[in-house]
Amino acid sequence: MKKSDVVIVGAGSAGCVTARRCAELGLKTLLLDRKPQEEVGQKVCGDEVSKTHFEATGIDYPEGDEISSAILGADVYPPNRKNELQVRGWTEFDGWTVNRLIWGQRLLKDAIDAGVKFLPNIHVAEPVVNSDRVIGVEYKDLESAETVVVSSKIVVDASGFAAVIRNKLESPLIENNIDKEDVALCYREILKLKMPLAEPEVARVFLGGEIAPKGYAWIFPKGVQEVNVGVGITGGEGRGSPKSHCFKFKEQYPLLFGSKVIDGKGGAVPVRRPLKSLVGDGIAFVGDAALQVNPIHGGGIGAGMRAGIILGEVVRGAIAKRDLSAAGLWSYNMRYLPNFGRRLASLEVFKRLLQAVSDEDMNFGFERRLLEAEDLMAANRGDGISLSIVEKMKRVKRGAGRISLLMKLQKAAGLMKKMNKAYSNYPTSPDRLDSWEKSVLSIIESATFK
C-alpha cells in the first residue's frame, strides 16, 4: 500500500489546479488519470473560458499556442434569429477559446513543477472506506494490469462528469443520483470554414426548442477560419440526439455550409446547482464531479478552477488540524457555496425559466427587449434580475400583450433573489444541512413557469 497526504482522481482543469495548490502548500500530493500523459487536457468542450476566472484565482492567463482565439463579445440569437442581443465590452464575457490539449498540458506541468507526483494510465476503480471515512483509493495500472491500493488523508474526486468516487459512496451528505433533467448531452465539431469569419472574436449562441430542446447551439471562434460548433440539450429521451440536432443546425446556418470537419465528438455536462455538500468524511469533490458548472451555458472550467484553489487551502488546513472529517473540511463549503456557488444556484432558476418559455415568447422577448444584455450579465454575476420601478414600467409597456411572459420574468427574479439569500445562509456545520437543503429544494420546486 502506497501513502500520500492527498490523492486527486482526475487531471482535468479542476484536478490539476487543486493538485498544484495542495503541493504549493507543502502536501504530498498524488494525481492520477486514466489518460496517457500526452493526452491529459484533451476534452470535448466549447473551449471558451472567461478572463475573470484567471483574475479571481491568480492562475496565469493562457498564452501563445494555448490560445485558439480571443473572445471579445457574444451575440445571443432567439429562435427566429432576428433581433439578436449583442453583448460587447462586458468583462464577465470576454476571454478566450483555448486549445484544450496544449492548455491542459500547461496546467499539468504547473502542478508537476509545484511538486505533484503524477501517474498516467491509471484507472481508479473505487474508494477505500473504513468506518464510513474515505481513506484511499483502489486503482488499476493500465500498463502493468496491477491493482494497487493507495492510502491518503484526503481523497479528492476530480474525475469530471463520471464522478467515479462520489458515485460509489453512500452518506447522507453525498448526492449521487443526479436527475437526467440536470444533465446536458452535447455534440460538438471543430470546423474549418470555407470563408474567414467577419467577426473572429465574437461567440454566437442560439436559443430555441427546435434548434436545441432545453439547451442551446453555439458557434465559438477558434481562429479566423475555424470554429467550435455544438449543441447541448437536456431533458432525457424523445428529443433526438445532440448529434442529429447539430447536423440539422449546420444545414441551416450558411456560415457553416461546405466546412470541413476536423473533429466531432459527444460529451455530457451537469447543469444544476453544485452538490449540497462538497465534502464528506475524508473526501472532497471538485469540478464537474461537484456539479460546479454554470447551469445556463454549461461552462465549468472557471467554476472548477476557482474551487480548486479554495479546496487546496482547506485540505492543507484540515490536515494541519488533524481533522479529516466532513466538519474538518466544511470550510470548503463555506468558502465556495455562499460565494461562487450562490451564483450557479440562482442561475439554475433562470435556466428553468429559459427552458419553459416558448419559441414564440422568446422571439417576442428579444424583439421588445424584455431582457437587456445588462440583465443577463447581472444574472450571470449572481446579482439576480433587479429592475427599478421606472425600468419595470418601461418593460411592462414594451411587454404589453404578453403579460404572462412578464409575470414569469418577475417570478424568476423573485426566486433568484430567494436562492441568493438561501445560499448566503449556508449552514456553518453539517448538522444543519438537512433543513437548509429543504429550503433550497422548495425554491427549485417553485421554479416552474408554465
Ligand SMILES: Cc1cc2nc3c(=O)[nH]c(=O)nc-3n(C[C@H](O)[C@H](O)[C@H](O)COP(=O)(O)OP(=O)(O)OC[C@H]3O[C@@H](n4cnc5c(N)ncnc54)[C@H](O)[C@@H]3O)c2cc1C
Ligand atoms: C460539449 C461540451 C462543451 C463545453 N463547453 C464549455 C465551455 O465552452 N466553457 C467551459 O468553461 N466549460 C465547458 N464545458 C464544461 C467543461 O468542459 C467542464 O466543466 C470542465 O472541463 C470540467 O473539468 P473537470 O476537471 O472537472 O473534469 P474533466 O475535464 O472531465 O477531467 C476529468 C479527468 O478525470 C479523468 N478520469 C475520469 N475517470 C477516471 C478514472 N476512473 N480513473 C482515473 N481518471 C479518471 C479523465 O480522464 C479526465 O482527465 C463543456 C462541456 C461539454 C461536454
